[in-house]
Amino acid sequence: MTQTTGRLIDGNALSKQLRAEVAQRAAALKARGITPGLAVILVGDNPASQVYVRNKVKACEDSGLHSVLEKYEASMTEAQLLARIEALNNDPAIHGILVQLPLPAHIDAHKVIEAISPAKDVDGFHVASAGALMVGQPGFWPCTPYGCMKMLESINYDLKGKHAVVIGRSNIVGKPMALMLLGQNATVTVCHSATKDLKAMTLQADVIVAAVGKRNVLTADMVKPGAVVIDVGMNRNDEGKLCGDVDFEGVKQVAGWITPVPGGVGPMTITMLLVNTMEAAERVAAA
Numbered sequence: 001m002t003q004t005t006g007r008l009i010d011g012n013a014l015s016k017q018l019r020a021e022v023a024q025r026a027a028a029l030k031a032r033g034i035t036p037g038l039a040v041i042l043v044g045d046n047p048a049s050q051v052y053v054r055n056k057v058k059a060c061e062d063s064g065l066h067s068v069l070e071k072y073e074a075s076m077t078e079a080q081l082l083a084r085i086e087a088l089n090n091d092p093a094i095h096g097i098l099v100q101l102p103l104p105a106h107i108d109a110h111k112v113i114e115a116i117s118p119a120k121d122v123d124g125f126h127v128a129s130a131g132a133l134m135v136g137q138p139g140f141w142p143c144t145p146y147g148c149m150k151m152l153e154s155i156n157y158d159l160k161g162k163h164a165v166v167i168g169r170s171n172i173v174g175k176p177m178a179l180m181l182l183g184q185n186a187t188v189t190v191c192h193s194a195t196k197d198l199k200a201m202t203l204q205a206d207v208i209v210a211a212v213g214k215r216n217v218l219t220a221d222m223v224k225p226g227a228v229v230i231d232v233g234m235n236r237n238d239e240g241k242l243c244g245d246v247d248f249e250g251v252k253q254v255a256g257w258i259t260p261v262p263g264g265v266g267p268m269t270i271t272m273l274l275v276n277t278m279e280a281a282e283r284v285a286a287a
């Protein structure tokens with residue numbers, strides 16, 4: 001019998017395939033004398049951030065991209081950081097600039113992101129990138145929702161006319177996710193902490209994207225049979241293991257497709273950073 005519920009969208013497998021494509025594109029560009037380059041800036045010693053930047057740098061190297069990790073003391077001033085960004089904006093060997101968030105409290109993260117040239121904004125957090133997404137112009141899409149779109153594409157899911165419910169409205173996940181789904185002609189509902197009856201919303205959904213940061217925000221009784229469920233959340237369960245926002249074991253009995261945590265959206269986020277950096281380098285090469 002063909003399985004019709006709980007089919008996995010495997011972020012590791014899809015990432016592997018997309019990273020192989022990036023490696024091919026990087027090799028083709030290198031043959032023309034251009035090595036795609038990503039600069040990653042880490043200020044301070046946040047342990048989670050240290051792991052994230054290490055993974056990003058390693059992923060670049062594995063795909064043949066050049067990467068530079070710049071680590072600074074938490075005491076670095078905002079002016080010093082802005083000066084580094086200005087230098088990287090003008091460095092022809094660097095095509096993408098990523099400032100790992102959060103930054104120490106004395107540094108204005110918004111000001112720092114806005115200092116990155118939009119042409120090198122491979123995280124897609126600059127207001128110019130957000131604006132380009134909103135009006136449907138070329139720009140860099142934030143990596144996490146971009147990765148979710150690739151996951152839907154990987155199962156040939158046609159969003160046209162479907163009802164997508166996004167839970168969460170952050171600038172880096174929920175809002176850009178909603179715009180991307182809208183761009184593919186889905187009817188989109190965005191839910192947040194003030195949403196009155198979340199279950200009433202999610203039960204109508206053909207696609208649910210959970211991006212909250214709380215365990216079990218989505219349980220089986222909240223999901224329409226056959227719906228596609230994408231779990232962006234990263235939380236710890238009682239045993240300290242990584243888990244998402246979705247009650248995976250329950251929801252997979254009802255959903256048509258579901259992404260696991262770990263091994264779902266997480267690896268896709270880094271993959272889309274590589275894709276964006278590649279794209280940035282190719283744009284320079286084409287100019």
Ligand code: NAP
Pocket residue numbers: 144167168169170171172173174191192193194195198211212213214217232233234235265266267269
């Ligand atoms: P965030 O900025 O904290 O936003 C969370 C959103 O969830 C907010 O919009 C909030 O509503 C909403 N929310 C909170 N409680 C809710 C509830 N009970 N019902 C409905 N909505 C609720 O978080 P984020 O940066 O978007 O990240 C969300 C999650 O994704 C986190 O677990 C984060 O670690 C994870 N994440 C994963 C990746 C990855 O690569 N896998 C990347 C980025 C983020 P209000 O706006 O009303 O406060």
